[in-house]
């Protein structure tokens with residue numbers, strides 16, 4: 241039986257990529273290209289966890305595919321659901337880790353057509369996907385003024 245047959249949410253992982261894990265001042269946001277209902281919305285890069293995959297492994301795979309980077313993962317940006325997840329509507333749950341690039345320069349290779357580093361004062365200059373707003377607010381608290 242799959243987790244969806246239990247009525248569980250599909251698992252997604254995302255990264256709050258910053259310039260410096262210890263003293264973050266900018267956060268990387270990515271603009272989605274699909275599906276059409278979400279295209280143009282800005283989000284945390286990442287994606288669905290494959291069956292049998294560890295979360296950290298899934299996130300590293302997604303960031304390699306989507307942005308062409310390797311990362312160091314920091315703490316979980318803790319949300320209100322089980323094990324610190326955040327709800328994405330009724331169907332998905334996302335776990336978001338702080339992350340810093342260790343190799344490569346982020347490029348919108350797959351699933352995105354633009355990337356933007358946002359400082360605290362322009363964190364809301366892009367239209368985030370609605371479900372991401374509580375996560376962005378939590379990230380804002382950690383970003384340096």
Ligand SMILES: Nc1nc2c([nH]c(=O)n2[C@H]2C[C@H](O)[C@@H](COP(=O)(O)OP(=O)(O)OP(=O)(O)O)O2)c(=O)[nH]1
Nearest residue numbers: 252253254283284285286287288328332369371372
């Ligand atoms: N990656 C990501 N997905 C998000 C965010 N906010 C949000 O509502 N979502 C939604 C969009 C999708 O319905 C779902 C994640 O799916 P995805 O399309 O990113 O996953 P994926 O890269 O594995 O895509 P696919 O292979 O299934 O096409 O969560 C976010 O910040 N990051």
